[in-house]
Amino acid sequence: MPPVRVGTRRSRLATTQSGHVAEMIRQRLGREAVLVEVTTDGDRSQAAGTSLVGSSSTGVFVSALRDALLSGEVDVAVHSLKDVPTYPAEGIVVAAVPLREDPRDVVVARDGLTLGELPVGSVVGTGSPRRAAQLHALGLGLEVVGVRGNVDTRIGKVRSGAYDAVVLARAGLSRIDRLAEVTEVLDPLQVLPAPGQGALAVECRAGDELAAQLAVLEDAPTRAAVDAERAVLATLEGGCSAPIGALAEVVEGEDDEELWVRAVALSPDGTLTVRMSATGSPADAVGVGTRLGAEMLADGAGQLGQPGPAATTEADKVREA
Secondary structure, three states, X not given: OOOEEEEEOOOHXXXXXXXXXXXXXXXXXXXXXXXXXXXXXXXXXXXXXXXXXXXXXXXXXOHHHHHHHHOOOOOEEEEEHHHOOOOOOOOEEEEEOOOOOOOOEXXXXXXXXXXXXXXXXXXXXXXXXXXXXXXXXXXXXXXXXXXXXXXXXHXXXXXXXXXXXXXXXXXXHHHOOOHHHOOEEOOOOOOOOOOOOOOEEEEXXXXXXXXXXXHHHOOHHHHHHHHHHHHHHHHOOOOOOOOEEEEEEEEEOOOOEEEEEEEEEEOOOOOOEEEEEEEEOHHHHHHHHHHHHHHHHHOOHHHOOOOXXXXXXXXXOXXXX
């Protein structure tokens, strides 16, 4: 059989993630797999240092890979799940969501400091409205500024003294063996991650026999968790720059497994928040997330300055490391 062509963005993190999926295909499907690099609009804007906040485009890190998939240039596309819009893509299915990495955010700060140890007025870089709002909500007196670029660029801002710290996703640093530079792992009670953070989406063409084969890459608890998180986001109509965090996990209950979901919606400056949680069955993950999002809307989440109706992920416009 011909090798499975795995589409990937060109960054080190993306090729590492896609390489991981390619290796899973070799081991579990018994087929050869090769990486095919595709440049996205998000990559081009990131290379140019252009901010995506407020842009009308969606899926800037996803669309080029999907185009390559639909045109037959690749057989599989691998995305960071938090980059994938919540609305369906015609002709494409998420065939598998493999086991998730740790979804938490982390701090890389000068002198090995934690956020709480940074002096008032310290400059902390993040390109994420969600992270910025939650950092403001902590009330630590930090100056939160924007930053784009790959992991090396962001951490380089700290090493050069331009910033006192940056906030990144732990999963990305783990995948490229940079965890040694982390000075603090943020407790989700303080900073909830982006919906789907730490998880990968393995997409292929709808109706392709490969879709059924790729199901062996699926991790059921991960799929339930991210389905719930993304249902919260879709219900809140989060939009790409909305400060929304969500985290779900499947845990052992008294009688059976239970799904626990926590979510927060914030005003951009972090002064107003709607924070709620819910539990339910992993088999009803979308329902649990949808109901939680509806409860948050009823409690005022829709009046926190979030943009409207195209429900996507914040990372469509702001790529998180």
